[in-house]
Amino acid sequence: GGDAVLIPNGVTVSRYTDAEPLDGWGPDGATIGFLGRMDEERKGLPILLDAFRTLAAERPGLKLLLAGPGDAKDVYERVPKEFHDRVTVLGMVSEADKIRAYHSVDVFCAPNTRGESFGIVLAEAMASGATVLASDIPAFRRVLGEGQAGALFANGEAGSLAREAAALLDAPERRAKLAAEALVAVRKYDWSTVARDVVRVYETVATSGAGRVEEDL
Secondary structure: OOOOOOOOOOOOOHHHOOOOOOOOOOOOOEEEEOOOOOHHHOHHHHHHHHHHHHHHOOOOOEEEEEEEEOOHHHHHHHOOHHHHHEEEOOOOOOOOHHHHHHHHOOEEOOOOOOOOOOOOOHHHHEEEEOEEEEEEOOOHHHOHHHHOOOOOOOOOOOHHHHHHHHHOOOHHHHHHHHHHHHHHHHHHHHHHHHHHHHHHHHHHHHHHOOOOOOOOO
16 A cells, blocks of 8 residues: 555675776776676677677777676687687686676676666676676666666667777776766665665654554464
């Protein structure tokens, strides 16, 4: 009988803010990153790989850093052999290395196509100070403030992804601005904020008497 209250997932923002890049990596103006299940179609990796084929042909220094469960062989089968040395597949990584991976890229890409109600990887990347490029599915649009805290591309369209990624890689000042906006926006998802929201809901319910449970003796 009451109104619904939407409370987002939470992240411990301070855990992500300070970390060293992975060995041999670091933002250099030419690295795109991905984190997710490589073998799950809705996570969108094939779309990113299609876009990478286009971008790599135009940008000799472009690199792709991938992390998450899945078969590396399947990844390399989708990439021309001449670009294999520019694709690194980390596979499953520890929590510490996951955070370091966020700090190792210039653009973090989330090409998910559907089935996302929030997007925890976006919040983690935002807390890490990464520049985010994501598909324009509703959940991601909300987290990124309709593009204020990260760039968006047309869902499922490799060409749109390639164009937006190229624009970001060529605009370090824009990347810095989006990353700064993301650090502000992600504060609403910090556990300190989310926990207060949860407590307020319980306090409201307790005060109003809604949700009272009567025992049948």
